[in-house]
Amino acid sequence: MPTFFNSWLPFLYLYIGGGIFFTAGMIIIRKSKAIDMRLKRDRFWWKVMIFGFFYFALFHAILITAALYL
Amino acid sequence: MEQALNIGTQLDWIVLVIYMMAMLLFGSYFAKYNNDTNDFFFGGRRFTWWLISMSIVATGISSHSFVKYSAMGFKYGFSSSMSYINDWFFVPFFLFGWLPIIVYSRIRSIPEYFERRFSPSARFFVTILQLLYLVGYVGIGFLTMGKAILPLMPEYLTIFGFQIQITLMGLIWVTAVIVGIYITFGGQTAVIFTDLIQGAMLLFAGLFVFFLGVAYVGGWSSFWNLLPPAWKVPFAGFNSPAEFNSVGAFWEDAIAGSVGFLFMNMGLIMRFMATKNVHEGRKAATINILFMLPISAIVVGGGGWVAKAMFEQNATIFPSNMTADQVFVFVSHILAGPGMFGFIIAAIAAALMSTVSGLLNATAAIWVNDVDKPVRIWLKKAKKDDPSDEVRAMKVARISTAAFTILGILAVYAFKSYPTVYQAHAFFHATLTPPLMIAIFFGAFWRKFTPAGLLTTVIGGISLMLLGHRYPQELIGPIAHGTPFDAAHPYTYMAALYNLIVCVVVAVVVTLSQKQLQKISNAIKRNKNNKLIMYSLIATAVAIVLFDLLVVFAKLDLLSLDFTFFLTLLMSGFVALISTHFVKYDPEAQTLGLTIWSVHKAKEWFKGSKLNEREGENVLVHFKVVDGEEDTISFSHKDMKTMEAEVGDLVYISDTRKWLGGLKSCHSVYGEPHNEDGIVYIKNLHLTKGLFVPGQLLEAEKEM
Numbered sequence: 164m165p166t167f168f169n170s171w172l173p174f175l176y177l178y179i180g181g182g183i184f185f186t187a188g189m190i191i192i193r194k195s196k197a198i199d200m201r202l203k204r205d206r207f208w209w210k211v212m213i214f215g216f217f218y219f220a221l222f223h224a225i226l227i228t229a230a231l232y233l
Numbered sequence: 234m235e236q237a238l239n240i241g242t243q244l245d246w247i248v249l250v251i252y253m254m255a256m257l258l259f260g261s262y263f264a265k266y267n268n269d270t271n272d273f274f275f276g277g278r279r280f281t282w283w284l285i286s287m288s289i290v291a292t293g294i295s296s297h298s299f300v301k302y303s304a305m306g307f308k309y310g311f312s313s314s315m316s317y318i319n320d321w322f323f324v325p326f327f328l329f330g331w332l333p334i335i336v337y338s339r340i341r342s343i344p345e346y347f348e349r350r351f352s353p354s355a356r357f358f359v360t361i362l363q364l365l366y367l368v369g370y371v372g373i374g375f376l377t378m379g380k381a382i383l384p385l386m387p388e389y390l391t392i393f394g395f396q397i398q399i400t401l402m403g404l405i406w407v408t409a410v411i412v413g414i415y416i417t418f419g420g421q422t423a424v425i426f427t428d429l430i431q432g433a434m435l436l437f438a439g440l441f442v443f444f445l446g447v448a449y450v451g452g453w454s455s456f457w458n459l460l461p462p463a464w465k466v467p468f469a470g471f472n473s474p475a476e477f478n479s480v481g482a483f484w485e486d487a488i489a490g491s492v493g494f495l496f497m498n499m500g501l502i503m504r505f506m507a508t509k510n511v512h513e514g515r516k517a518a519t520i521n522i523l524f525m526l527p528i529s530a531i532v533v534g535g536g537g538w539v540a541k542a543m544f545e546q547n548a549t550i551f552p553s554n555m556t557a558d559q560v561f562v563f564v565s566h567i568l569a570g571p572g573m574f575g576f577i578i579a580a581i582a583a584a585l586m587s588t589v590s591g592l593l594n595a596t597a598a599i600w601v602n603d604v605d606k607p608v609r610i611w612l613k614k615a616k617k618d619d620p621s622d623e624v625r626a627m628k629v630a631r632i633s634t635a636a637f638t639i640l641g642i643l644a645v646y647a648f649k650s651y652p653t654v655y656q657a658h659a660f661f662h663a664t665l666t667p668p669l670m671i672a673i674f675f676g677a678f679w680r681k682f683t684p685a686g687l688l689t690t691v692i693g694g695i696s697l698m699l700l701g702h703r704y705p706q707e708l709i710g711p712i713a714h715g716t717p718f719d720a721a722h723p724y725t726y727m728a729a730l731y732n733l734i735v736c737v738v739v740a741v742v743v744t745l746s747q748k749q750l751q752k753i754s755n756a757i758k759r760n761k762n763n764k765l766i767m768y769s770l771i772a773t774a775v776a777i778v779l780f781d782l783l784v785v786f787a788k789l790d791l792l793s794l795d796f797t798f799f800l801t802l803l804m805s806g807f808v809a810l811i812s813t814h815f816v817k818y819d820p821e822a823q824t825l826g827l828t829i830w831s832v833h834k835a836k837e838w839f840k841g842s843k844l845n846e847r848e849g850e851n852v853l854v855h856f857k858v859v860d861g862e863e864d865t866i867s868f869s870h871k872d873m874k875t876m877e878a879e880v881g882d883l884v885y886i887s888d889t890r891k892w893l894g895g896l897k898s899c900h901s902v903y904g905e906p907h908n909e910d911g912i913v914y915i916k917n918l919h920l921t922k923g924l925f926v927p928g929q930l931l932e933a934e935k936e937m
Contacts, residue, residue, distance in 0.1 A: 165466045169312075173468035173479030181322035181487055188325030191678060195829045197329040203848060208328060208515060215321045215523055222318065222527070223467055226311065230465035233457070 170227045178220050185216055245575030246390070252579040256586065257411050259430070260423040278507060279887070280425060282516035284894035285508050288425045289521045290529060291432035291587035292500060298533040299439070299581055300377070303561035306537025307544075309477055310464025313537060314530035318467075319487035320495070320522050327495045328515045330829040331677055335502060336511050337835035338826055343499055343673070344603040350676050350827045351684040352816045353607075358691050359669065360603040363499060366665045367596040368637060371589055372644025378585035379405045379645075382578060405645055412586050412593065413638035422896075424590045425507060429894075431583035438580030439532025442561075445568040446539025450546055459542040475719040481726025489729040493666045496673050500591035503598060509885055509895055510936055540564040589641070593634050600633040601626055667732040668694045671740050679744070680824050685812035686744035693805025694736040696778060699785040700801060701731045704794050743809040750813040757814065767814060770807045777804035840937050842881050849877030851934045853889065854913040858920055865904030867914040868933065873906050876935040880905060883936035886913065888929055899923035900936070 189212065192198045198205045305313035340346045344363060348356035379401045386399045397403075447456045457465075468479045494501060495518070508514040540560045543550055551563055565577045606626070610616070668691045675682040675690075701708045705723035712734070713727040724731075743750070757763050777800050783789050784797055792800070826835035837844055852872045859867075866884065868876070878884065880903050887898030899922040907914065913933060915925075925931065 165463050168472075169463065169468055169470040169479070170466050172471045173483075176471070176480060177319060177468075177483055177487065180483060181319065184322045184488070185325065188323065188330075191829060192325050192329040195832070197333065197829045197832045199846075202846060204512065211519060212325050212328070215324060215519070218523065219318055219321050226465075226467040230311075230462060230467070 165230055170231060174220075174223055174227060177223070182216070189213075242571040242574070244572045245578060248572055248575030249579050249582065252576075253408075253411055253582065256427055256430075256583075257414060260427045260590075261414065263423040263426055278900065279509050279885075279898045280507050280513075280895040281509065281891070282513045282520060284425060284429060285504050285514070285517040286521045286525060287432040288428035288504050288587075288591075289501060289517065290525045291428035291435060291583070292504065292591045293494075293521075293526070294432075294435050294529055294533060294584050294588075298529075298584060299536065299561045300380075300558055302530075302533035303535075303537035303540070303564070304557035305477060306534035307540050307560045308537075308557050309469055310460060310538065310541065311467045311534075312469040312477070312479075313534035314467060314527075315469065315479070315482045316486040316490065317526045317530035317533075319483070320491045320526060322487065323491050323495060324518070324522065326674075326678065326829075327518060330832070331496050331673070332505060332514050332518070333511050333832050334677055334827060334829065334835060336506060336514065337832065337839040339839060341602045342599050343497065343502065344599060346827070347672070347676070347687070350823055351687050352818060354812075354816060355672075355684055355687050356603060356607075358688065359672065360599060362665055362669055362691070363599055363603075364596065366669070367499065367592050367599070368640050368644055369665075371592050371596070371637065371641030372647070374585055374589040374592065375405045375409060375641055376645045378408060378582065378589075382581060402645070405642060408582065408585065409589075409638050409642050412590050413635055424587070424594055425504070426896075427590065428587045431587040434576075434580045434583045435587075436528065436532055438577045439535055440528075441573075442565050442568055442577065443531055443535030443539055446535070446543065446564060449568060450539065450542045455546075456539070456542050459545045460538070461545070464538075464541060472714050472716045475717040476722070476725070478716055478726065480714045481716055481724075481729075484733070485726040485729040489666060489670065489733060492670045492674060497666070497669050499595035499599065500588075503595055504591070509887075509898065509900075536561040536564050539568075543567070593637055593641070596637040597630050597634040600637070601630050605629050605633075667698065667729070667736045671733070671736040675740055675744075676828070678829050680820070680828050680830055681747075682740065682744050683747050683813075683820070684816040684818050685747065685750060685809045686740045688812040688816070689743045689805050689809045690736050690740045692774075692778065692808045693801065694732075694739045696781045696801045696804065697735040697739070697798075698732045699781060700794075700798060701728060701735070703785045703788070707794055708798075739805055743805075746809070747813070750810055753810060754814040767811065770811055774804045774807040774811065777801065777807075836937065840883055844937055845877070845879055845882050845935075846937065847877040849935050850875050851932055852876055852911075853930050853932055854886075854911050855928075856886075856913050856915050856920075856925060856931055857909075858917060859914045861916045862918070863904070863916070864901055864918065866901045866916070866919060867904040867907050869908055869910045869912065870906045871910050872913075872933070873903065876933065878903050878935040884933055885936055886915075886919075886923065886931045886933045888923075888925065889932050890929075897924050897926070903935075 193200075198209060200206055200209065302313045335346065338346065338349065340349070342363075344356045344360040347359045383399070383401050383404060386404070388399060390397045390399055447453055450456050450459055469477045469482065470479065472478050472480050496502075505514040505517065508517055537560050540551070540563070543564065550567065555563055566574055569577055671690050671694070672687050676687065705728070706718060709724045709728055709731040710718065712730055713724055716724065716727055718724070757766050760766060780791070781797070781801055781804075784791065791797075825831050826838055833844075852868070852875050854868065854872065866886065868878070873879070876884075882903045883900065884903050885898065885900050887893075887895050890897075899919050901915075901919060904914075913931065915923075919925075
């Protein structure tokens with residue numbers, strides 16, 4: 164039977180550890196003005212990047228929930 | 234794995250041979266699209282996102298992926314997909330950092346970036362590392378393909394009455410010749426278009442085996458219920474077993490692997506450079522990571538998942554002596570009929586060919602741009618940006634592609650001596666990736682990072698990494714998060730964390746000590762024995778590097794680990810001082826346009842004038858060929874206004890047939906407008922470059 168050690172702990176490690184790198188990247192591209200939020204296209208990409216992070220987190224969370232309870 | 238099992242039929246071999254021949258002809262057809270090295274290496278920078286995205290899929294899935302991930306899927310379940318759905322964390326750095334930097338700075342290879350950002354010596358070291366990395370990768374690609382396909386082959390093949398024995402090296406030579414021919418003549422365009430077919434075949438074959446397997450066990454519900462609960466979790470155990478665990482996969486794959494794949498894989502970088510613009514490159518990367526990689530996880534691991542369900546249903550269906558690595562072969566053989574099995578074999582061959590062809594093209598690009606051209610300029614046999622040198626460069630590109638194909642095969646002989654290909658691969662990858670990765674990452678995102686930091690990371694970092702390989706329990710053990718020590722493969726994954734830490738620490742300490750290093754260097758310069766001091770430092774550093782090599786490869790325990798580690802740190806300090814002393818570096822000029830902090834400057838340089846970022850609409854036009862040599866095309870006043878374009882802005886025109894993916898297209902500059910609405914005046918050079926069809930409508934898009 165799956166335990167916390169092969170379900171939610173790796174999930175938390177991945178998204179907290181990876182989240183630190185991801186957030187650092189988002190801050191650097193804003194601070195360096197590499198992404199120009201005045202442009203419609205760049206605003207779109209900003210949203211896509213945030214969406215992607217939660218898309219994968221949700222995807223993993225659904226798979227874990229299905230494995231544990233279905 | 235290295236023996237023929239003869240589980241295919243005559244029809245399977247016919248399908249395989251037809252496929253190989255078709256790829257050879259199809260790839261070579263694209264030779265006509267190669268007018269210069271820009272076309273040969275970057276496909277003329279014209280393609281759309283979906284074509285590149287499919288090409289990346291074909292490049293990302295190698296032949297060993299099917300074997301390796303199906304084995305993991307069979308042994309551990311859905312957690313085999315871990316490495317395919319953990320690549321999002323570095324996307325902001327890539328989409329708005331590395332991608333625009335490499336495109337707008339107009340670099341033609343990663344080593345060239347290092348010369349501009351740091352120094353010629355940095356380019357020299359990075360060129361060596363990149364060539365070793367790529368040739369080694371080509372060799373490993375050939376070897377894994379041979380190991381994956383050989384069991385499917387009969388021991389002998391009879392063609393026109395001649396009986397030919399099938400051997401691993403024989404199989405590798407045949408495949409290498411086919412890949413070598415189409416990449417030598419077809420270049421990047423051939424790679425991208427053959428990847429389109431090969432990528433589609435890979436996806437279809439993997440999904441076909443998975444869905445057939447699900448149907449075989451009685452549908453989705455049966456499949457789900459047959460799998461043990463632990464097989465359904467998408468993660469391996471946190472820190473065990475040693476051969477497959479989540480924390481190891483995080484550091485080795487999500488961090489080191491993702492950065493390595495996105496930022497330093499020259500084959501992949503060249504795919505992005507072949508897109509028509511940065512926006513299209515962003516789309517290709519995003520679609521690939523968001524959608525294609527999760528699908529690829531099913532494609533490569535699905536065979537193992539269904540095999541586990543089939544095994545739970547009826548264990549006798551598989552031979553009792555079947556190894557995990559043979560799972561994909563057996564499950565495909567059980568599920569697919571004659572002919573279809575051959576198609577699946579062809580898909581595995583496709584995986585190899587697309588991966589290796591991209592790598593060969595990248596290797597040739599580095600040879601032409603970073604070895605042949607600089608050496609000719611240095612010998613004064615060529616001038617920088619001399620267009621007449623292009624014909625020769627094309628010849629060199631083709632010859633070097635063929636030469637690197639042969640070198641790749643020769644590398645197979647070296648890798649064959651390792652007990653498993655994964656051991657060879659893991660050691661080779663773990664040693665070459667972290668220093669390059671840190672060099673690229675810090676180079677592009679940290680303005681203060683200096684040539685001394687870079688060179689010390691490469692030389693000192695690698696030495697410290699090698700010590701970690703020699704003394705894993707002492708050096709990697711304390712940071713291994715409790716993963717078990719396996720004497721045969723010590724900390725295969727957690728070695729990545731150690732390697733990253735030593736490279737980051739060396740890079741940061743040296744860069745932050747730059748002022749002190751400069752002071753010491755100045756003091757040495759003022760000393761009348763300055764040459765003697767510097768040559769002594771160089772000799773000592775070389776001696777310590779040689780000592781480290783003896784400790785690691787000859788396994789000599791001449792001194793205690795503490796003292797050996799101290800000596801290596803001392804050597805790193807010497808390298809930092811030597812680099813600071815000899816390398817000329819202008820931090821202002823050499824970071825401008827080459828780091829994320831000044832990427833707008835790079836964009837202006839790319840265009841050659843002030844940016845026009847007004848957002849207009851695309852227009853549809855017919856073309857008219859006019860006389861002239863200048864690289865400008867002219868639209869009507871009205872069309873220019875619709876596109877919000879001005880004279881001197883950059884424009885991209887392409888055939889309106891979207892399924893061509895930008896094959897018939899070209900870049901140019903807006904010339905003086907005219908009064909014929911819906912018509913674009915182009916020159917013969919644009920017709921040659923874009924291969925436009927008379928009467929066919931074109932779509933024009935303002936780039937910047």
